[in-house]
Amino acid sequence: MPDKIVPARDAAALVHSGDTVTTSGFVGAGVPDGLLKALGDRFAEEGHPRDLTLLFAAGQGDGKGRGLDRLAAPGLVKRIIGGHWGLIPKLGARALAGEIEGWNFPQGVISHLYRDIAAGKPGTLSHVGLETFVDPRHGGGRISDAAKEDLVELVTVGGVERLFFKAMPIHVALLRGSTADQRGNITMEREALILDNLAQAMAARNSGGVVIVQVDEVVAAGTLPAREVVIPGALVDAVVLAPPELHPQTYATQYNRYYTGRYRAPLDGAAPLPLTDRKIIARRAAFELPVGGVVNLGIGMPEGVAAVAAEEGLLDHVTLTAEPGVIGGQPASGLDFGAAVNTDAIIAQNQQFDFYDGGGLDLACLGMAEVDGTGNVNVSRFGPKLAGSGGFINISQNARHLVFTGTFTAGGLSVRAGDGQLEIAVEGRARKFGATVEQITFSGTRAARLGQPVLYVTERCVFRLEPQGLRLVEIAPGVDLQRDILDQMGFTPLLGEVAIMDPRIFTDAPMGLKDDLLTIPLERRITWDAAREILFINLSRLAVRTPADIEAIRQRVDAVAGPLGRRVDVVVNYDQFHIAEPVERAWGEMVDDLEARLYGTVSRYSSSAFLRRRLGRTLERRRRATIHDSEHAAEEALRHGADNAAGHGEVV
Known part of the structure; x- marks a missing residue:
């Protein structure tokens, strides 16, 4: 068999103008930066290839030029169908301006679409996205008027509404592994995640396309253990050996052996989080942790729940997960997000979304940026800023119980906590709880109709979703109801008997939450x-x-x-x-x-x-x-x- 190892420049030459290209990665884990750089460099030198279509599930970038923003030069990309846009601001700005045709679909839908393309199906049928901005009745996931094609349809199957996301041929898959042999067999023993590499390779191969894989080590043909091969060489057309600076394990960490799942980190007792608004919110959310249950923690504010669970001795009593395929252990944060230490398993991203979409999560704890009186939540778009939905829609629509977390206001908010009390030192400039939301990433109306239990947790109060809208159910000790809550909202919540939030949340000492939840x-x-x-x-x-x-x-x-x-x-x-x-x-x-x-x-x-x-x-x-x-x-x-x-x- 031919040696499939080629220079990055030769691999980039396999991408032709007008191709549909899919790429692997989650934030910085598994991103083929060497291949993306080579493609961007070729365009800068030759003006080719042009007018590419990008198809990606998870966000791939650091917000500072790495990842997919390496392809942001005008003319290189014509269309993008992506799950999360917040880490690729250059491409996001061009999509918002209509310079690129852009669609934002749920991360899990695109992850499943790879499998359906590989299987020769016409598309992906899903309930995920109904009554959100992805629904054709609310825009069909379009980012601007430049996106004219209908890529998602509302259909009725068996008398039930569903969304049908259309399949498309994939001409090039740019993927990443750890080790390749000369025949193109790929293992992923040093990667933090498996992601959708196999499904993407199959989709490209069965579309008549090419599969190019970036690795950090090459070995002789026939020397890789068969059970460790994630992408068989029969699916791979070219392999590129990347230098270390273009092959970090994540964008925050060059290499951490504990992220591979092959080793366990010693439990050395990390320092507790400081008692800020972030920890206050995470503490209150931790009261909802289902002992013995399976939990998803979103990026940002919810990440603190894992740290609180560790501090309270609860990590052994819940199974924390992250959408790219991490099960168990403690998820990492920041630009390491997606990786985890002391995991029980690391599975393919599309299989994780099978579990999520089917209702496997006992609890999801997610962020919130805008909330209205009916419980709708926006985390995906804010004027000139395009964040995208990522896995938020899959997770929020299907979890058995749902907790949204975030500060009550934004922009300069400062609070002080201690001795069981909370003081709002400086109020935030921007309201989060307003009359409307700019975009519906989560439909409160749908959740209330289906009876999904939903809480909205802030540093000063807690709301519960009811059929009539949001009800204020808890208030922090030391907070004034009228001045600090009602006057800072764009709507009046349902009011009745309001409980006082547990004073332990606002005291700088362990809460003893383990005993509360277990006894x-x-x-x-x-x-x-x-x-x-x-x-x-x-x-x-x-x-x-x-x-x-x-x-x-x-x-x-x-x-x-x-x-x-x-x-x-x-x-x-x-x-x-x-x-x-x-x-x-x-x-x-x-x-x-x-x-x-x-x-x-x-x-x-x-x-x-x-x-x-x-x-x-x-x-x-x-x-x-x-x-x-x-x-x-x-x-x-x-x-x-x-x-x-x-x-x-x-x-x-």
Whole structure:
């Protein structure tokens, strides 16, 4: 077989005018900077190739000229379909000005589009993007009027609305790995991420295009272990050996062995974050962490939640993830974002979005820049600044629970915290909570209609999304409701009983959050909601091991429901519930007793399919039981007067 190792200049010559080019990378991880530089240099010297179309999923750049901004010279690129634009300001400015035809699609959609192009499908069918700026009814993802072609269509499949993103042939794939052999087989042992390299290579190959891969080491043919090869040589046309300065592991780190997933960093106890507005917000968001659950933390403000979780000893009790394929461990921040240390696994980006889009996330914690009274959020576009949606739409639309985080105002905000109090020293110049948002990256109306639980956490207050809009539910101690909150908003939120945020959030000492989340007393688990007339039984993360555990729950239910003197409707949260096998029968008998004496309609839920099946067998003693997959589905079933909402639960 021929030796596929070629100089960068020769590889750049394989790109022709009018080609559609796809590139790998996430921020600075996996970006083929050597190939991008060679392509930009060739255009500067020869004026060719021209009028390229770029297709990329994640943002690839540092905001200072590296990454895709190496291709920003006028005439080189004609069209761009991209997921995140904030790190390529030169190309973003040209798209906003209409000098380039530009579209912004969800990162996960483009990631899946690679697979569909490889498989010869006409495009990608998805619910992701409905009722956002990606929806053709709200612009179809166009960045300016220069983008005239309809690349996404609203369709109805089985009576349900979906978006159809059109496929296109890929002529060139510019990718990156660690080691290549002379036949073009590529491994990625020193890379922080796997990304979509294989899917992109297949898409280009099956489109009749070429695949060019940048690496930092070349070895003899036949010497790479087959199980470590990520891109088979049969898919690769050319390999370029890049110098170290064009092949950093990330844009912040030349090489960190812990980012590879092959080594684990010692737990040396990193210094806690200072008690700034960033940490205050991260602390409040950390109260929502689902012990035993899977979590996504977005870039920016949400990154602090990982640091708080580490400080509070919670990292072993949640699985943190990042959209490019990181599972477990602690995600990195800044220009290292996307990488992580002490990971459990690093998978392909498109597979991560399979999991996200299907509702696998128990919680997502994301940033927010603009919020309106209906709960819409904008993080993608602000006048002359184009950030793009990245994976935000995939994640925010599909997480079981959602927490938006950000300061209440922006531009010069200064706060002081200590001794359980918050003081607004200098108010920000710009409002974030206004009458409208410039662009809908997250649809609050859709989320409220579908019953998605959503919180909006700031340093001074917390809002909850309700069908009627945003409700103020918490306020920081020391903050004035009228002066510091209502007067700084462009709309009036729903008001009622407002709780005081936990003073520990504003005290410069560990909060003891681990004990709070792992140990919840029965008095807080079994409560009567008089307004809705529902008995809520929260068994989430509870372990029942002995008959005494069962009897304690029975007594608490009797104490709360017995004095009401009538049968009551009940919602039971079985999320991450554990029951020892020897007491399963006794549990079923206890439930039988409560249903016979106290319960009216009962609705149960758990996000675990395994647990739904197991509990279903345990509770089948008196009747066939349905264990729903979410609190919303359980409450919907209760409102319909029977525990039989088809399609929402596991019927056994």
